[in-house]
Amino acid sequence: MDPMSTMIPHPEAAGSAALAERAARVIPGGVNSPVRAYGSVGGTPRFLVSGRGATVTDVDGNEYVDLVASWGPALLGHAHPAVVEAVQEAAARGLGFGASVPQEAELAEEIIARVPLIERLRLVSTGTEATMTAIRIARGATNRPLIIKFAGHYHGHSDGLLAEAGSGLATLAMPGSAGVTAETAGQTLVLPYNDLAALEAAFAEHGERIAAVISEAAAANMGVLPPMPGFTEAMIELAHRHGALVILDEVLTGFRAGPSGYWGIEQERVSAGVAPDLLTFGKVVGGGLPLAALGGRAELMELLAPLGPVYQAGTLSGNPLAVAAGLTTLRHADATAYERLGHAADTIIDAIGSAFTEAGVVHRVQRAGTLFSVLFGDYPEAPRGYVEMQRQNVAAHRAFFHSMLESGVNLPPSAFEAWFVTAAHDDAALARITDALPRAARAAAAAA
Ligand code: PLP
Numbered sequence: 001m002d003p004m005s006t007m008i009p010h011p012e013a014a015g016s017a018a019l020a021e022r023a024a025r026v027i028p029g030g031v032n033s034p035v036r037a038y039g040s041v042g043g044t045p046r047f048l049v050s051g052r053g054a055t056v057t058d059v060d061g062n063e064y065v066d067l068v069a070s071w072g073p074a075l076l077g078h079a080h081p082a083v084v085e086a087v088q089e090a091a092a093r094g095l096g097f098g099a100s101v102p103q104e105a106e107l108a109e110e111i112i113a114r115v116p117l118i119e120r121l122r123l124v125s126t127g128t129e130a131t132m133t134a135i136r137i138a139r140g141a142t143n144r145p146l147i148i149k150f151a152g153h154y155h156g157h158s159d160g161l162l163a164e165a166g167s168g169l170a171t172l173a174m175p176g177s178a179g180v181t182a183e184t185a186g187q188t189l190v191l192p193y194n195d196l197a198a199l200e201a202a203f204a205e206h207g208e209r210i211a212a213v214i215s216e217a218a219a220a221n222m223g224v225l226p227p228m229p230g231f232t233e234a235m236i237e238l239a240h241r242h243g244a245l246v247i248l249d250e251v252l253t254g255f256r257a258g259p260s261g262y263w264g265i266e267q268e269r270v271s272a273g274v275a276p277d278l279l280t281f282g283k284v285v286g287g288g289l290p291l292a293a294l295g296g297r298a299e300l301m302e303l304l305a306p307l308g309p310v311y312q313a314g315t316l317s318g319n320p321l322a323v324a325a326g327l328t329t330l331r332h333a334d335a336t337a338y339e340r341l342g343h344a345a346d347t348i349i350d351a352i353g354s355a356f357t358e359a360g361v362v363h364r365v366q367r368a369g370t371l372f373s374v375l376f377g378d379y380p381e382a383p384r385g386y387v388e389m390q391r392q393n394v395a396a397h398r399a400f401f402h403s404m405l406e407s408g409v410n411l412p413p414s415a416f417e418a419w420f421v422t423a424a425h426d427d428a429a430l431a432r433i434t435d436a437l438p439r440a441a442r443a444a445a446a447a448a
Helices: 014-026 081-093 103-114 127-142 196-209 231-241 261-266 320-332 335-359 394-406 427-447
Strands: 048-052 055-058 063-066 120-124 146-150 188-191 210-216 245-249 278-281 292-296 363-368 371-376
Touching: 063 427, 081 320, 103 120, 103 292, 103 320, 120 127, 127 146, 127 210, 127 245, 127 278, 127 292, 146 196, 188 196, 196 210, 196 231, 210 231, 231 245, 261 278, 335 363, 335 371, 335 427, 371 394, 394 427
Parallel strands: 146 188, 146 210, 210 245, 245 278
Antiparallel strands: 048 055, 055 063, 120 292, 278 292, 363 371
């Protein structure tokens, strides 16, 4: 195929550029979430006007095969007809009442059916709220102040969880955030991931003051970095031995890495009886609308008001449109959908291997179920933590990103984010991606 024939028609993106300028006059940085600003890749952030299946279209009329999938939620592809219909039906009945609606319990049941260790589940609106509330429960249950998190893990933007966080902070190389008091930051111990000795040392020193360890089920906000074999099990056992809880954050991995999230993959490998205490979800569970959740054993979850002393609430919690989108998404996320997601990941990973090897780009593909990301750099051994993940050649990624964009493939605009496939990535969409890879790999080689 003539490589030029696959290029987008309006690479200059004049419409997006004008909108970016306009937005920057009224919105800080022109964006409502930092990574969207293309800070680490440069160039004009694309303003998107529609999405259908595996593709999105920008304001200039360029169509891209999408590997962002709304940063995860669009598991079935954009504007899945059943999801759109469910939301339209819900909207026609009313946008929200601030009262319980019948489908909330159905969504909770659907999630519990996939992760049976959850006995009670509460719906919130964002992943940030889910992890923030899980931590409040852990502190309420243990009456202890300290939290352990791992470097490079991202759990949303609540004050106590921003230290050495991944996602946008990794992209912008920010060690944490201004505006967090020293007292709050001091209640979070940040440890290297996959380092059991560091965890043991922290528990030996502070054991009686640690309320919980929070960990992404598989890290995916510094690039994809699954736990080393045995790490999650050892982490849970160690925490429990010291009377601390374990919060497994599945906001990104939940019902995406696999049908029961990454814990569904991990639990096959751990000894009977070893399990996290609380799990958090977001993204896929809201099917593209603002909805997230946290769940766990009844005795812990029932510490929440109105039953218990731990307060949490939300005007929009359990919003009927969001519940309809999440419920319909999960109900359509069947074995066939996960097969398609797995096939899409396999196909792209194979093509990356061939294109990068051919062009001489040193790289490593990291994978956790259907989630994967590409490390631009020389990694003869599997990386274990944030320090190694940060060693990436960002210039090579930048050149690669822009070549893919010009060829009509929308990648996450950061070397530190996962690639998100959808069940709508059919053969045509996959071919568009695999056809674009050789040119992009050559661009990466030239930049590296
Ligand atoms: N936890 C994880 C693992 C995430 O990936 C994210 C967002 O990317 C969050 C929490 C925060 O979710 P939200 O952006 O909905 O607040």
